[in-house]
Amino acid sequence: MSAAPQRKIVHVDMDAFYASVEQRDDPSLRGKPVVVAWKGQRSVVCAASYEARTYGIRSAMPAIRAERLCPQALFVPPDFVRYRAVSRATREIFARHTALIEPLSLDEAYLDVTENLSGLSSATAVAEAIRDAIRDELNLTASAGIAPNKFLAKIASDWRKPDGQYVIRPREVEAFLAPLPVAKIPGVGKVMNGKLAALGVSTVGDLRGLELAALEARFGRYGRRLYELARGIDEHPVIADRPVMSVSAEDTFAEDVPLSALEPMIRRLAEKTWAAAMKTPRIARTVVLKLKTREFRILTRSLTPPQPPASCTELTDIALALCGRVETDAEARYRLVGVGLSNFGEPEAARPTSQPDLFASV
Known part of the structure; x- marks a missing residue:
């Protein structure tokens, strides 16, 4: 075989x-x-x-x-209406070259061009053709990374920004990765960076010096992921048409608080949720408020308005209004609050022809 x-x-x-x-x-x-x-x-x-x-x-x-x-x-x-329209135009350009397109947000996507539709001789040529089309047809610029897997391609796309591209060939992977700060690895934020620094790890090359067993013992399943990425191994395929089902943001309070004290946090979480929702061309129709009581009981309230929320202000107003649907007493306290958007659909299908039941609760 x-x-x-x-x-x-x-x-x-x-x-x-x-x-x-x-x-x-x-x-x-x-x-x-x-x-x-x-x-x-x-x-x-x-x-x-x-x-x-x-x-x-x-x-x-x-x-x-x-x-x-x-x-x-x-x-x-x-x-965002205008940005979504431009995003759709970029994806039409992508689709000339491959059907394997995995959008990450309105402004970025993975493409598997192992076998491209345009008959170009290399992935580098495909990236150049896409960037040329974006410049000529949309009067915008894009950067691209070309590599044997998604992990490396994403790093490479940032290498010659703006309006550039960078290729990491299979034989170059180990030498390319070795001097990079370990924070370049997905999932290595401030906390993980500190934990790795305590082990004497500051670069990907340093990380490569740790044994798999030691990483798994210290970080569990993520330890194996670190071991693989340090060697440029990423077997995740490009998955086309993965629809967004929901987005949300939540936070846990240092001390339990009454319902009347939730407004500032709800406003902040609504902004986070709205920003996340704007990364997809799909439209959310349902707003969800989540609460956890100090007794660890989960409450959710949701609203599907006649028209989808069109702004962060509308999302915030609905989330705050949902607090009024929470039956509570003066002694009730909450340890967590979350704001979410769900019931995503395509823009053309997001406008209901008749008004549904507005409130639902679990």
């Missing part, structure tokens, strides 16, 4: 996507520090142009901090 061909994976990442769309459509914004965000005490940055990034502004940063970092920044409210 012949061996399966070496995978050829391309990770395409649009450059400063939301901000670039705004600069493309409004010439007065070009070359200026643009921040895509609603201005306000509770707002967060959705995107920042490269000009704004030179001031230290980044996505998910509080908008008020971004304003302090760059007082002359131009704040533009996000227009």
Whole structure:
């Protein structure tokens, strides 16, 4: 039996996507520090142009901090209807080359081009053709990473940003990975980085020096994942058409609190949930509020309005209103609250023809 061909994976990442769309459509914004965000005490940055990034502004940063970092920044409210339309256009370009497309958000996707539809000679040529089409047809730029697997392709796409691409060939994998900070590995955040630092690990090369048994003993199943990624091993396939079913954000309080004290947390969690939902072209119709009592009882309340929530403000208002559907007494206390969106569908199918039952509870 012949061996399966070496995978050829391309990770395409649009450059400063939301901000670039705004600069493309409004010439007065070009070359200026643009921040895509609603201005306000509770707002967060959705995107920042490269000009704004030179001031230290980044996505998910509080908008008020971004304003302090760059007082002359131009704040533009996000227009997700427009961004979704551009995202669909980029995926139409991808589909000319492969049917194996796994979107990660509106602005990035994995493509398996092991066998491409366009008859191009290499994955590098496919990435170049995609980036050329995005530039010529959409007047935007994208960066790409080309590698034998998804893990490496995603790292490579960030290597020559903006408007560039980078190839990691199979024979180059170990040498490429060895000097990288271990934080480049998915799942290695501040806490895990600290744990690895305590073991004397700061680079992927250092991590490669640890035995599998030692990593599994210390980190369980994730220890095996660390062992594999340190060697550039990632067998996860590109999975096309994986629909988003729900998104949510939740937090646990340091001390149990009454229902009347939940509003600030609900507002913050609604912003996180809305930002996550905007990474998919699908539309959520149902808002969910989750509560956990100090007795560890789970309560959920949900609302499916006649029209899907069209803004973070609408999501927040509905989530706060759902608190009124919680039967409680003055002594009740809560240890956790969560805000979610569910019942996702395609944009064309997201508008109900008749009004459903508005409230449901579990």
